[in-house]
Amino acid sequence: xxxxxxxxxxxxxxxxxxxxxxxxxxxxxxxxxxxxxxxxxxxxxxxxxxxxxxxxxxxxxxxxxxxxxxxxxxxxxxxxxxxxxxxxxxxxxxxxxxxxxxxxxxxxxxxxxxxxxxxxxxxxxxxxxxxxxxxxxxxxxxxxxxxxxxxxxxxxxxxxxxxxxxxxxxxxxxxxxxxxxxxxxxxxxxxxxxxxxxxxxxxxxxxxxxxxxxxxxxxxxxxxxxxxxxxxxxxxxxxxxx
Amino acid sequence: xxxxxxxxxxxxxxxxxxxxxxxxxxxxxxxxxxxxxxxxxxxxxxxxxxxxxxxxxxxxxxxxxxxxxxxxxxxxxxxxxxxxxxxxxxxxxxxxxxxxxxxxxxxxxxxxxxxxxxxxxxxxxxxxxxxxxxxxxxxxxxxxxxxxxxxxxxxxxxxxxxxxxxxxxxxxxxxxxxxxxxxxxxxxxxxxxxxxxxxxxxxxxxxxxxxxxxxxxxxxxxxxxxxxxxxxxxxxxxxxxxxxxxxxxxxxxxxxxxxxxxxxxxxxxxxxxxxxxxxxxxxxxxxxxxxxx
Numbered sequence: 001x002x003x004x005x006x007x008x009x010x011x012x013x014x015x016x017x018x019x020x021x022x023x024x025x026x027x028x029x030x031x032x033x034x035x036x037x038x039x040x041x042x043x044x045x046x047x048x049x050x051x052x053x054x055x056x057x058x059x060x061x062x063x064x065x066x067x068x069x070x071x072x073x074x075x076x077x078x079x080x081x082x083x084x085x086x087x088x089x090x091x092x093x094x095x096x097x098x099x100x101x102x103x104x105x106x107x108x109x110x111x112x113x114x115x116x117x118x119x120x121x122x123x124x125x126x127x128x129x130x131x132x133x134x135x136x137x138x139x140x141x142x143x144x145x146x147x148x149x150x151x152x153x154x155x156x157x158x159x160x161x162x163x164x165x166x167x168x169x170x171x172x173x174x175x176x177x178x179x180x181x182x183x184x185x186x187x188x189x190x191x192x193x194x195x196x197x198x199x200x201x202x203x204x205x206x207x208x209x210x211x212x213x214x215x216x217x218x219x220x221x222x223x224x225x226x227x228x229x230x231x232x233x234x235x236x237x238x239x240x241x242x
Numbered sequence: 243x244x245x246x247x248x249x250x251x252x253x254x255x256x257x258x259x260x261x262x263x264x265x266x267x268x269x270x271x272x273x274x275x276x277x278x279x280x281x282x283x284x285x286x287x288x289x290x291x292x293x294x295x296x297x298x299x300x301x302x303x304x305x306x307x308x309x310x311x312x313x314x315x316x317x318x319x320x321x322x323x324x325x326x327x328x329x330x331x332x333x334x335x336x337x338x339x340x341x342x343x344x345x346x347x348x349x350x351x352x353x354x355x356x357x358x359x360x361x362x363x364x365x366x367x368x369x370x371x372x373x374x375x376x377x378x379x380x381x382x383x384x385x386x387x388x389x390x391x392x393x394x395x396x397x398x399x400x401x402x403x404x405x406x407x408x409x410x411x412x413x414x415x416x417x418x419x420x421x422x423x424x425x426x427x428x429x430x431x432x433x434x435x436x437x438x439x440x441x442x443x444x445x446x447x448x449x450x451x452x453x454x455x456x457x458x459x460x461x462x463x464x465x466x467x468x469x470x471x472x473x474x475x476x477x478x479x480x481x482x483x484x485x486x487x488x489x490x491x492x493x494x495x496x497x498x499x500x501x502x503x504x505x506x507x508x509x510x511x512x513x514x515x516x517x518x519x520x521x522x523x524x525x526x527x528x529x530x531x532x533x534x535x
Contacts, residue, residue, distance in 0.1 A: 011348065015397070018397040053450055072460060072464070081470060084472065093472075
């Protein structure tokens with residue numbers, strides 16, 4: 001493109017861009033710098049938080065057609081379709097609920113799960129909770145976690161620290177082992193049939209035995225498309241692990 | 243007249259003058275058409291000087307085009323002390339080989355600070371110019387680094403501008419009094435910023451909204467515009483309101499390849515890295531003594 005045409009196009013596009021920006025919205029502007037905090041140390045919207053929401057939506061979308069009565073349970077209030085930026089009570093945020101095999105399941109994003117025994121609650125990025133029976137829409141109790149996903153967004157490569165959080169959660173929640181014909185294998189595609197650290201980063205080599213022992217995997221290069229994304233170790237390896 | 247100009251058409255300063263020996267300006271064609279003995283009056287009457295160098299511009303469909311130069315041959319002061327006016331005689335117009343468009347030169351002129359709407363600076367019939375601005379117009383000499391920077395920087399909301407500047411503070415971009423040291427450096431830094439953290443954020447939001455669209459059909463699913471994230475204490479961010487706008491920006495010609503060609507941000511990189519062009523695409527680096535805001 002000639003210099004003059006380029007500069008005219010640049011100015012025109014810059015004007016259009018200026019018009020498209022929201023007039024306010026300090027929060028999302030701050031979010032441009034990933035992990036930036038307010039002066040009081042309160043973390044704000046980060047790429048990681050958006051990626052977490054994207055992964056949660058991806059799991060929920062994968063459930064369509066596989067389960068019954070899949071629905072959104074909103075929180076109270078005008079802005080009921082809200083998800084947490086930091087761990088919060090399940091009663092204060094939206095989640096997905098569905099029925100399968102005669103009981104209810106909840107797919108939650110970042111909400112706390114009470115551990116009892118005076119222990120502080122934990123808030124996995126994404127949790128699939130099973131109830132012992134069918135629940136009413138107004139019932140917002142936590143169920144038993146049967147699968148967890150930890151979303152990790154990276155500018156570059158993943159690191160071993162990415163699996164530490166999941167290691168911790170899997171230890172605490174004692175997730176059920178993967179077995180042929182279990183509910184995960186019936187309702188979800190291969191990508192989500194095992195609890196996992198989901199990341200946009202390339203494959204990270206970590207101790208597979210430890211992952212199998214803790215009952216989770218890593219799904220790498222995930223940017224929303226479920227096609228061709230398989231957990232490592234695979235579901236079959238988990239099923240064979242004693 | 244020709245002997246008073248440099249070989250590139252820039253007036254030579256008369257010797258023996260200590261400061262600012264000549265005046266420069268831009269005058270609109272309608273002010274001099276059929277007005278050989280140019281009469282200038284009114285409250286905002288400019289004070290033209292004999293020997294002043296003028297560039298002549300015309301306005302067309304909101305754009306400004308510079309098409310010739312002229313010179314103030316003589317000035318006659320008329321009227322009274324309370325109501326003065328001048329009768330000005332101009333030399334014949336010397337047309338440029340081709341018109342210069344303000345939207346091309348805006349980023350290279352100190353006169354302009356509304357870079358996306360530079361025509362606003364040329365609403366009046368006469369506009370005073372600095373010698374450097376006059377030279378820039380006459381020589382059609384674009385400062386590409388400053389132009390790219392100023393157009394894109396102006397497009398950002400204040401919060402993003404401030405954040406970009408904060409990312410530059412550790413580098414050698416600014417002098418201690420906050421002036422831009424080198425537009426070559428800061429223009430590339432801005433491209434990196436837009437292409438990096440900003441675009442990454444916009445694309446991630448776009449991916450998230452695409453996943454949201456996959457949810458269609460789920461019972462009680464609200465519209466995307468209702469999507470909110472909250473820290474539970476300090477209020478919420480209406481993410482659904484932001485997504486469509488950033489999606490549009492990410493998909494715009496600035497960041498995405500279109501039928502018109504590659505993304506302008508890529509084109510900008512290419513232009514900034516290529517050596518200065520031909521006679522008609524001159525590019526040079528003026529010395530700018532200014533702050534970023």
